[in-house]
Amino acid sequence: xxxxxxxxxxxxxxxxxxxxxxxxxxxxxxxxxxxxxxxxxxxxxxxxxxxxxxxxxxxxxxxxxxxxxxxxxxxxxxxxxxxxxxxxxxxxxxxxxxxxxxxxxxxxxxxxxxxxxxxxxxxxxxxxxxxxxxxxxxxxxxxxxxxxxxxxxxxxxxxxxxxxxxxxxxxxxxxxxxxxxxxxxxxxxxxxxxxxxxxxxxxxxxxxxxxxxxxxxxxxxxxxxxxxxxxxxxxxxxxxxxxxxxxxxxxxxxxxxxxxxxxxxxxxxxxxxxxxxxxxxxxxxxxxxxxxxxxxxxxxxxxxxxxxxxxxxxxxxxxxxxxxxxxxxxxxxxxxxxxxxxxxxxxxxxxxxxxxxxxxxxxxxxxxxxxxxxxxxxxxxxxxxxxxxxxxxxxxxxxxxxxxxxxxxxxxxxxxxxxxxxxxxxxxxxxxxxxxxxxxxxxxxxxxxx
Amino acid sequence: xxxxxxxxxxxxxxxxxxxxxxxxxxxxxxxxxxxxxxxxxxxxxxxxxxxxxxxxxxxxxxxxxxxxxxxxxxxxxxxxxxxxxxxxxxxxxxxxxxxxxxxxxxxxxxxxxxxxxxxxxxxxxxxxxxxxxxxxxxxxxxxxxxxxxxxxxxxxxxxxxxxxxxxxxxxxxxxxxxxxxxxxxxxxxxxxxxxxxxxxxxxxxxxxxxxxxxxxxxxxxxxxxxxxxxxxxxxxxxxxxxxxxxxxxxxxxxxxxxxxxxxxxxxxxxxxxxxxxxxxxxxxxxxxxxxxxxxxxxxxxxxxxxxxxxxxxxxxxxxxxxxxxxxxxxxxxxxxxxxxxxxxxxxxxxxxxxxxxxxxxxxxxxxxxxxxxxxxxxxxxxxxxxxxxxxxxxxxxxxxxxxxxxxxxxxxxxxxxxxxxxxxxxxxxxxxxxxxxxxxxxxxxxxxxxxxxxxxxxxxxxxxxxxxxxxxxxxxxxxxxxxxxxxxxxxxxxxxxxxx
Numbered sequence: 025x026x027x028x029x030x031x032x033x034x035x036x037x038x039x040x041x042x043x044x045x046x047x048x049x050x051x052x053x054x055x056x057x058x059x060x061x062x063x064x065x066x067x068x069x070x071x072x073x074x075x076x077x078x079x080x081x082x083x084x085x086x087x088x089x090x091x092x093x094x095x096x097x098x099x100x101x102x103x104x105x106x107x108x109x110x111x112x113x114x115x116x117x118x119x120x121x122x123x124x125x126x127x128x129x130x131x132x133x134x135x136x137x138x139x140x141x142x143x144x145x146x147x148x149x150x151x152x153x154x155x156x157x158x159x160x161x162x163x164x165x166x167x168x169x170x171x172x173x174x175x176x177x178x179x180x181x182x183x184x185x186x187x188x189x190x191x192x193x194x195x196x197x198x199x200x201x202x203x204x205x206x207x208x209x210x211x212x213x214x215x216x217x218x219x220x221x222x223x224x225x226x227x228x229x230x231x232x233x234x235x236x237x238x239x240x241x242x243x244x245x246x247x248x249x250x251x252x253x254x255x256x257x258x259x260x261x262x263x264x265x266x267x268x269x270x271x272x273x274x275x276x277x278x279x280x281x282x283x284x285x286x287x288x289x290x291x292x293x294x295x296x297x298x299x300x301x302x303x304x305x306x307x308x309x310x311x312x313x314x315x316x317x318x319x320x321x322x323x324x325x326x327x328x329x330x331x332x333x334x335x336x337x338x339x340x341x342x343x344x345x346x347x348x349x350x351x352x353x354x355x356x357x358x359x360x361x362x363x364x365x366x367x368x369x370x371x372x373x374x375x376x377x378x379x380x381x382x383x384x385x386x387x388x389x390x391x392x393x394x395x396x397x398x399x400x401x402x403x404x405x406x407x408x409x410x411x412x413x414x415x416x417x418x419x420x421x422x423x424x425x426x427x428x429x430x431x432x433x434x435x436x437x438x439x440x441x442x443x444x445x446x447x448x449x450x451x452x453x454x455x456x457x458x459x460x461x462x463x464x465x466x467x468x469x470x471x472x473x474x
Numbered sequence: 475x476x477x478x479x480x481x482x483x484x485x486x487x488x489x490x491x492x493x494x495x496x497x498x499x500x501x502x503x504x505x506x507x508x509x510x511x512x513x514x515x516x517x518x519x520x521x522x523x524x525x526x527x528x529x530x531x532x533x534x535x536x537x538x539x540x541x542x543x544x545x546x547x548x549x550x551x552x553x554x555x556x557x558x559x560x561x562x563x564x565x566x567x568x569x570x571x572x573x574x575x576x577x578x579x580x581x582x583x584x585x586x587x588x589x590x591x592x593x594x595x596x597x598x599x600x601x602x603x604x605x606x607x608x609x610x611x612x613x614x615x616x617x618x619x620x621x622x623x624x625x626x627x628x629x630x631x632x633x634x635x636x637x638x639x640x641x642x643x644x645x646x647x648x649x650x651x652x653x654x655x656x657x658x659x660x661x662x663x664x665x666x667x668x669x670x671x672x673x674x675x676x677x678x679x680x681x682x683x684x685x686x687x688x689x690x691x692x693x694x695x696x697x698x699x700x701x702x703x704x705x706x707x708x709x710x711x712x713x714x715x716x717x718x719x720x721x722x723x724x725x726x727x728x729x730x731x732x733x734x735x736x737x738x739x740x741x742x743x744x745x746x747x748x749x750x751x752x753x754x755x756x757x758x759x760x761x762x763x764x765x766x767x768x769x770x771x772x773x774x775x776x777x778x779x780x781x782x783x784x785x786x787x788x789x790x791x792x793x794x795x796x797x798x799x800x801x802x803x804x805x806x807x808x809x810x811x812x813x814x815x816x817x818x819x820x821x822x823x824x825x826x827x828x829x830x831x832x833x834x835x836x837x838x839x840x841x842x843x844x845x846x847x848x849x850x851x852x853x854x855x856x857x858x859x860x861x862x863x864x865x866x867x868x869x870x871x872x873x874x875x876x877x878x879x880x881x882x883x884x885x886x887x888x889x890x891x892x893x894x895x896x897x898x899x900x901x902x903x904x905x906x907x908x909x910x911x912x913x914x915x916x917x918x919x920x921x922x923x924x925x926x927x928x929x930x931x932x933x934x935x936x937x938x939x940x941x942x943x944x945x946x947x948x949x950x951x952x953x954x955x956x957x958x959x960x961x962x963x964x965x966x967x968x969x970x971x972x973x974x
Contacts, residue, residue: 185930186929211779382855
């Protein structure tokens with residue numbers, strides 16, 4: 025069990041990180057006093073929204089007006105709710121589309137669809153990027169904050185330049201890039217690719233202030249070390265070594281070999297894996313029933329073995345995990361469906377099973393993840409995209425079980441990147457492959473106890 | 475098309491031994507012969523310029539142009555200019571009708587792009603030739619773009635359109651050969667079709683010649699280059715032209731057959747009218763852009779858009795075009811609806827209940843609960859907007875408020891609330907069966923985004939956009955030594971656009 029010494033050191037560590045976060049928010053506000061663009065890079069669970077709210081608090085103290093652009097209505101509602109707690113609901117306005125739901129996300133919060141009706145004075149106006157981008161007349165704001173900015177394409181950012189001359193873009197560069205439905209070949213070599221994430225283009229094309237958040241408050245210590253490779257800046261975990269742990273009661277005679285072994289491994293590391301043998305005959309399907317069964321069995325087994333989580337850094341001691349504390353992520357919808365079909369009916373509504381895209385911004389104590397390359401013996405660019413893997417392996421607070429077919433290591437060894445990217449562009453596929461290999465190697469080593 | 479549906483159709487094609495229709499209706503208009511121009515190209519191995527070009531307008535005789543030596547740029551430019559005059563004339567004389575250019579396949583589309591890249595901004599050529607070449611380049615830019623745009627019918631790639639219309643009993647890679655596809659589409663038993671397709675596949679339809687044919691021409695090309703007299707040169711040139719003409723003719727005939735087959739494949743989707751209108755607007759926009767070029771000398775790059783606002787506008791329009799094409803076709807074509815269902819962007823179900831519901835304090839709306847197949851994956855989520863397939867106004871929008879699965883997951887019930895007081899579209903009642911709800915295909919939002927980007931540009935120019943300074947920074951053309959570092963696979967960094 026973790027000891028108190030670790031906890032005391034940990035408290036000091038977190039005090040230091042908390043102070044850094046406070047200073048970052050103050051510095052961001054100071055920078056925004058003159059026309060500027062600041063890009064804040066954040067690892068998963070590092071307090072993006074907390075930072076956004078802290079900047080809003082500074083603005084309210086200075087009696088200024090702030091515009092906040094979120095990427096979805098759900099995110100905008102969530103920001104309103106959190107802002108209401110910190111600055112008071114009367115200082116928050118939810119800016120909706122003319123046909124949008126006018127129910128306030130939190131009592132006392134204003135809801136408006138036209139700029140002229142929005143109150144004067146210090147206020148935080150929260151809308152989706154599309155709402156802000158498509159309006160002719162915007163409410164007057166002194167500063168614009170963009171949440172989850174890596175999910176916003178440059179094309180959607182440009183219209184915001186009509187309303188404001190200072191921007192703070194906050195997001196996680198390791199996440200899945202903006203959804204693009206149109207073919208983008210024409211703009212791959214453009215100096216301003218309109219389909220790329222706005223913060224990326226701004227960082228490349230102009231002198232922006234760059235800030236990174238110092239630590240992930242979500243991920244355990246060893247996971248933070250592992251996923252650091254996915255980012256081009258340094259960060260640490262707010263939890264120190266040994267502060268997060270999972271415990272399971274001993275497996276009984278009906279042991280499910282791979283699953284129980286992996287769960288036992290979670291008592292020592294935050295990441296373990298379950299390897300499903302290759303089928304004796306026939307090929308592999310995208311909706312792999314054996315892997316789905318293994319993922320479902322891991323969830324069931326974790327509950328049967330009465331999983332408990334301890335997180336000293338979060339003052340959580342021996343918390344019994346409920347189905348709602350567990351989540352399952354997969355790359356493809358058909359696999360999500362397959363996992364759901366293998367879960368016992370009573371768990372289906374409680375255990376969230378969804379694609380990596382839908383898991384962005386969410387977390388669970390224990391995550392079970394179907395490896396993006398499982399059953400993909402000839403993976404394509406979609407499968408090798410690192411954002412998807414990064415999202416999937418950074419949703420857990422205590423433990424992560426990666427489930428996949430045995431071929432994954434061999435498949436990764438056998439891929440020869442063809443560098444099909446346009447001239448002058450980074451080889452994203454090969455970079456993804458490199459990270460995939462590093463991640464898989466780590467799982468190999470931790471299984472062997474290295 | 476969703477991979478699962480594609481596989482199922484392909485297996486069915488294997489089973490029946492002939493191509494099976496993927497779509498209920500033909501999604502693209504086929505204009506009358508007088509409004510049609512056909513073009514095919516040939517290139518010399520290792521060269522990207524056209525070695526020979528053939529075109530045909532309406533019922534007139536086909537025109538053939540070739541040069542004996544494709545490596546002589548000046549000669550090639552002359553032939554391209556001839557082709558360009560015919561091509562531009564075809565579209566400029568439209569007189570209110572939709573005009574089309576048909577090409578046999580992807581390599582011919584690439585040739586249009588190549589002509590665009592080489593000649594749009596060409597600066598060195600005979601003074602009389604240069605404006606003709608530049609104009610040809612600009613027109614080819616437009617037509618190449620059209621081949622990439624499902625909402626445009628200006629330039630039609632016959633191979634792509636036949637592949638879209640039918641599932642063939644073969645591996646997908648083999649479907650890129652127009653002769654192969656046409657042989658499968660002939661009448662007769664499966665074995666005869668398969669044999670004919672295999673034979674057709676042996677003859678090149680792309681812009682490249684069969685290597686054996688090209689090798690057989692080497693002596694004439696060399697002879698032409700080294701000829702000591704005009705008479706000898708002419709003899710070599712004639713022999714080269716004859717071979718090239720015969721190859722062009724074969725491709726042209728295949729293309730004509732492909733157009734007839736495509737035209738007969740099914741009746742036109744009523745929604746294709748919207749694609750025709752959009753193509754007409756595209757023609758008008760091109761005319762406007764030609765006026766702009768004449769006034770300012772500013773020509774859009776055929777390669778990419780460097781200006782942030784131009785790039786963003788083009789991108790938003792491209793996105794809108796993708797959506798608009800689907801929005802035009804889906805209401806009428808049940809196969810398109812099946813595609814959306816297979817993708818998870820639509821669901822089919824039976825109405826379990828329908829009735830009024832109060833939202834907030836006093837807003838009255840209609841609520842329906844639909845039972846669907848719980849086994850199908852669904853991309854749609856709660857709070858997404860959908861419309862009923864067949865709602866031609868596309869304005870009867872329903873919002874998904876709840877998705878719940880039965881314990882055995884065989885049935886999924888979806889609750890929807892109408893966004894309008896009186897929803898448009900087919901009347902729903904309790905017990906209505908097989909109703910398809912699909913994602914709202916709204917191209918207008920993307921068009922509006924393009925408009926707002928345009929507004930931003932204008933406001934920035936007038937000093938009215940507060941963030942204009944950011945736009946200026948983005949628009950700055952960078953000096954080569956200021957090019958950003960790009961991280962490569964091995965961790966080394968290189969400068970954009972350099973070999974260093």
